[in-house]
Amino acid sequence: MKSVLVPINPAGWPFIAIFAVVALILAYIAEPLGWLGVVLTLWCVYFFRDPDRVTPTRAGLVIAPADGRICLIDEAVPPAELEMGDTPLSRVCIFMNVFNVHVNRAPMDGVITKLGYRPGKFLNAELDKASEFNERQSLRMQTTDGHDIAFVQIAGLVARRIVCQVHEGTQLKAGERFGLIRFGSRVDVYMPNGTKPLVAVGQLTCAGETVIADLKSTEAARTGEIR
Numbered sequence: 680m681k682s683v684l685v686p687i688n689p690a691g692w693p694f695i696a697i698f699a700v701v702a703l704i705l706a707y708i709a710e711p712l713g714w715l716g717v718v719l720t721l722w723c724v725y726f727f728r729d730p731d732r733v734t735p736t737r738a739g740l741v742i743a744p745a746d747g748r749i750c751l752i753d754e755a756v757p758p759a760e761l762e763m764g765d766t767p768l769s770r771v772c773i774f775m776n777v778f779n780v781h782v783n784r785a786p787m788d789g790v791i792t793k794l795g796y797r798p799g800k801f802l803n804a805e806l807d808k809a810s811e812f813n814e815r816q817s818l819r820m821q822t823t824d825g826h827d828i829a830f831v832q833i834a835g836l837v838a839r840r841i842v843c844q845v846h847e848g849t850q851l852k853a854g855e856r857f858g859l860i861r862f863g864s865r866v867d868v869y870m871p872n873g874t875k876p877l878v879a880v881g882q883l884t885c886a887g888e889t890v891i892a893d894l895k896s897t898e899a900a901r902t903g904e905i906r
Contacts, residue, residue, distance in 0.1 A: 691727025734854030760795025879903025
């Protein structure tokens with residue numbers, strides 16, 4: 680039952696209530712429409728589910744901040760609003776569709792040193808240019824072991840609301856919740872230059888559980904293939 684009756688993120692209750700009211704109105708108009716409203720309400724409940732996760736805790740591990748699929752691994756300059764310079768850093772991008780859990784979690788232990796919000800477009804979040812042109816909320820973290828990393832919530836084609844629940848000076852543990860994005864989106868993680876990701880493009884991730892990199896490892900970057 681725990682896999683079915685999972686907790687609901689508090690940010691979802693207003694939306695669930697709206698969907699339920701609409702379902703009642705549709706049922707008053709016509710019974711078939713009412714059943715459609717019930718289905719949409721149940722989907723809204725499903726969307727805002729917020730299950731607990733078991734987070735690996737060894738120093739140096741970078742944990743996936745989002746459920747979804749690795750859509751891009753490359754090197755890129757972090758968002759300018761974070762003031763991290765112009766040197767490209769190792770980047771892992773995770774795309775979330777409307778069926779993924781959308782609660783975002785911290786990739787490492789540390790303190791938030793800078794936040795930066797930038798309004799923008801709502802292009803398909805899977806596109807590389809989405810990181811540059813889409814609405815985004817950027818977070819810079821000084822990790823407990825002295826690294827400077829960043830993670831960015833990016834709105835997508837359907838997503839229209841980024842929720843960030845932390846502020847500068849907030850202490851976070853790896854796997855701890857820090858926000859969510861409503862209805863489809865992407866999260867990018869920027870790690871020290873030279874970091875070799877331990878995931879491959881196309882791989883599925885579990886927020887708070889999947890290890891996407893190890894800053895203490897000298898292992899070569901991994902590749903993957905469909906089998």
